[in-house]
Amino acid sequence: MEKILDENYYDFLINNTIVQESQRENITHINDRHSILHVQMSDFNMCDLGLYPYHRFPSLLTLSSKLSLDSSNISQIQSNPSLALLGAGVLVGIIDTGIDYTHPAFKNADNSSRIAFIWDQTIQGGTVPEGFTYGTEYDNQELNLALGSEEPLSIVPSVDENGHGTALASVAAGSPSPDGGFRGVVPRSQLIVVKLKQAKQNLRRIFCIPEEVVCYQETDVVLGARYIYATARRLNMPVVICLGLGASLASHEGNEATSSYLDFISQVSQVDAVVSAGNEGNNNRHYYGNVDSSPFNQEFELKVSPRDPLFAFEIWPDIQARLSIQVIAPTGEMTQVIYPSLGTCFNHQFVFSQTQMWVNNILIEEESGGQMILVRFADATEGIWRIRVNNIDETPFSFHSWLPNGDFISNETFFLLSSPDTTITSPGNAVHV
Template identity: 55%
Template structure:
């Protein structure tokens, strides 16, 4: 078995300059120009393996950002304009998600052949492996068409989307109109390139105390998926828009991390558009912020732990000026006492009057950001209200953020008692050069209450744009149709708009060197800004997506 698939090996993201320290061979997989994946034997399941190896080496866990219109974004107006008529012709749509129902009519031409050029299914290991990769199976258009003609298509192409999220996201971007006209993707003349992600390794879930049944994906597999899409687009010399409708609340919320860094790099390359969901953490009560400027220089805050969340993690990110200790108390008032920062040690606490166990890493220096990081991991957590104290060691003002995991990693029964809805954009939406999309209700022009809010922890303006994201018509499994809601849906809608802009710029020769960053600036300038709000702001970004206004501004110079 390939080590990248083997649960007896940890996957660690390392900088390429470190490769000589670890030798060569099948324990190294190149991710991109900057990072590689190192596979090392898992000697045991000790949670303090995180501490032996730095926090930033472990791939972040990502979850889907939607739950299973066009006129509102000015798209219909542009498509009816005889001088524009942009439907995605010549553009590739790249989707990295739970897979795709390739038999769905939304992804077929009128002659019942596929609009999908290739599928890389990371979960199937008995077929042709894509060139330059070491696992998964690649299904090209010719094989998919052969399967579509067969009595049992899955006997030829067994790739399935058992969740439906990837199918819905792909259809919002590029689905073919259905017979009764109740559904159409934004760019139905585009073609698709799909990556079905394998689920995160169980040993990575164990490190971050994520339940084994939780659907989540690891950062390194997403990076490999992006690399596959870019490689394919370059091989056929076509522009590509990549939609990432996945998110994570792990990390510093400042655009750091391997995936964000990769997207920042790609955003400066011609012919690559990037649409990223902002996340749905705005009203989940999973973010806390404190800024104490007057003595005494400590802050007490409380966390309500639900019955269903016995094991989970929590991160505290202080700003760089001070040094901070942490004290955690159970609902029955047993305390860890103050835990001071160290380079990499991990402390485990057993409590006397409860079966709860707590692991604390108080890193004085998290290598990716340079900031202090306090990581708390709970097992058999006693339901009730836990108290946490952050205290300055140097008797100086304190300022910090704390985040709980995103999506379905925990239930809505676990939350902060005094939460802050701001600074809840999920990774990789905090990066500079990817377009970060929040969602609004296109029926009444109100922001979706669950939409994550900016800004980033470093003060960067995010989200960039708001797009329709409430009950968008979409394809669902078994050749059915339904609706999809959330910032993932809004990111998919926006990915379609990006495809239109790439078609106008590159395919039609109006701006052949257009980069993803160029597209972002055009979308921001064309955004519709109404009402009394000041723009940009941390809820709407620069305003509502309006492709028609974008092209109108290009001509009215």
């Protein structure tokens, strides 16, 4: 089995400068900066994150917002005959849950497809895109052949089980409906669609993501962006890459691999990237602390719902702080003080409940250059948890803490004194998207 699909391998994001010749057979190239290193697992352990650096584990993303034509004033531009900006000669790339290619919104008047290519990462055994190692590519000729048959899925079996990708593509580039009641932003454009495969279970387990939720890993997203970018260059056409996904467990500074890659290609002539900002502003999943006086510590509270026995959250202090952390359960039981270090993972089994917790207090998170604290729970007890942080340098400090976004966690688990600011999800934090 291809290692990028094999659950017995971790997919690590690494910088190309550290790739060794002996690792070549375990490498999937992404771009000039990053590659994927496939590392075989022995027995799964939550403290594999600690044994291997945090920044090597791909971020996990989930579905985000949809675009409204009226709220973005696009309807006014479409109706202006002097502009007529309807997307003719432009490619729109969609990285999402796939597309219902049989839908009228993606057909020309003669019933032919407006979709140039589909790369379905979930279908193996077909024609793999050039330069890639998994999935199946379908071109416009195959799509037209399918649309002309009585059983299209027997020729092109790619489907959108969720509907999110189809909705995003239709709003971005859907053909006008016969009754004139709907049309997308650029109804004369052509589409390139990447259907993402679901994230590996080993990554879900590491970051305490429930099995049933829609979840994608950063490596597949970046490869999808690379595929769309390379295809547009080959066709010599301008392209806009649309990504309706996001992640909150990140630094929110635009340093991650997806952010940096989309930021880079957005500065290339005739290439742009449009990324959702997320829906996290009113979900009480962000806490901001600012301590400017002695004793230079702060305690904040997290309400945990019985619907969320498995979840994680992160704390990102400012660059000058060095924080220790102590966690107090609703029963009053508390952990020891956990100090920042390198390459460690603190595992704690609470005595008065079934809750198990892992804390990685990382002194230097290599992508951001600052400290990061990752707290993960299994069988988390319902109630109010208290998180106590202390600056061991006894100086003023500030910090952000984020819970997961989207359906990774219910709205019944939240910070009691949350802040609605700084809640744009990654890679929406990239400067040029």
